[in-house]
Amino acid sequence: MNKKxxxxxxxxxxxxxxxxxxxxxxxxxxxxxxxxPELEPNIKIYDWLIDKGFRRSGDHVYRPHCENCKACISVxxxxxxxxxxxxxxxxxxxxxxxxTKIQPAKxxxxxxxxxxxxxxxxxxxxxxxxxxxxxxxxxxLCDWMNTQFLDFIEPTTGQLMGCAVFDQLKDGLSAxxxxxxxxxxxxxxxxxxVLSLLELTEQLNLNYLYLGYWIxxxxxxxxxxxxxxxxxxxxxxxVSLS
Numbered sequence: 107m108n109k110k111x112x113x114x115x116x117x118x119x120x121x122x123x124x125x126x127x128x129x130x131x132x133x134x135x136x137x138x139x140x141x142x143p144e145l146e147p148n149i150k151i152y153d154w155l156i157d158k159g160f161r162r163s164g165d166h167v168y169r170p171h172c173e174n175c176k177a178c179i180s181v182x183x184x185x186x187x188x189x190x191x192x193x194x195x196x197x198x199x200x201x202x203x204x205x206t207k208i209q210p211a212k213x214x215x216x217x218x219x220x221x222x223x224x225x226x227x228x229x230x231x232x233x234x235x236x237x238x239x240x241x242x243x244x245x246x247l248c249d250w251m252n253t254q255f256l257d258f259i260e261p262t263t264g265q266l267m268g269c270a271v272f273d274q275l276k277d278g279l280s281a282x283x284x285x286x287x288x289x290x291x292x293x294x295x296x297x298x299x300v301l302s303l304l305e306l307t308e309q310l311n312l313n314y315l316y317l318g319y320w321i322x323x324x325x326x327x328x329x330x331x332x333x334x335x336x337x338x339x340x341x342x343x344x345v346s347l348s
Contacts, residue, residue, distance in 0.1 A: 139170075200294075270299035
């Protein structure tokens with residue numbers, strides 16, 4: 107099934123996958139709408155699509171398109187509006203011990219080894235386990251996107267503690283994935299990554315931090331609901347949820 111739309115300068119074509127097992131909700135079936143691979147995206151096209159609730163994984167741009175389920179909600183945070191909880195404030199304060207570094211995303215063994223350790227520890231029940239260098243590259247890296255690493259470094263040893271992968275877009279940053287050393291779990295690196303990316307978004311004078319899909323009934327995806335107010339893409343428009 108193909109669908110077409112127009113971004114004023116270029117016509118985009120999409121295809122809808124057959125029904126398949128839902129990766130997030132057990133015993134559910136899902137369908138996914140993909141930008142056709144025959145068209146190589148660019149940042150301008152993706153800027154338009156992410157504002158319509160799309161997301162990228164590697165080179166692929168997609169959006170859930172399930173007929174009987176609307177559980178996957180694209181969400182974003184608007185700069186200057188977050189009302190941080192006490193838990194979030196503590197996380198940021200504890201996270202100040204780490205130094206940070208921003209660099210273009212590329213393959214190196216230090217990041218891959220950390221990613222592999224994280225997957226083995228936290229997601230051995232998922233479809234990325236066991237991981238490989240190819241799977242890592244296909245998931246994280248993207249030739250046409252301005253993808254970057256926000257590294258968190260233990261200053262006493264210079265050890266890479268965690269990495270937040272993000273894309274820089276015209277009006278905001280898009281958080282792609284965060285992986286970290288499980289030994290540092292007490293610092294809540296996932297939460298630290300979101301809060302740090304929101305700070306970076308503000309420093310860059312951008313408007314939004316896109317967080318991907320919030321799935322309230324999925325343990326691994328429900329955490330995004332802790333950030334309020336949050337904007338949700340519902341019925342083809344962004345609405346604020348306080």
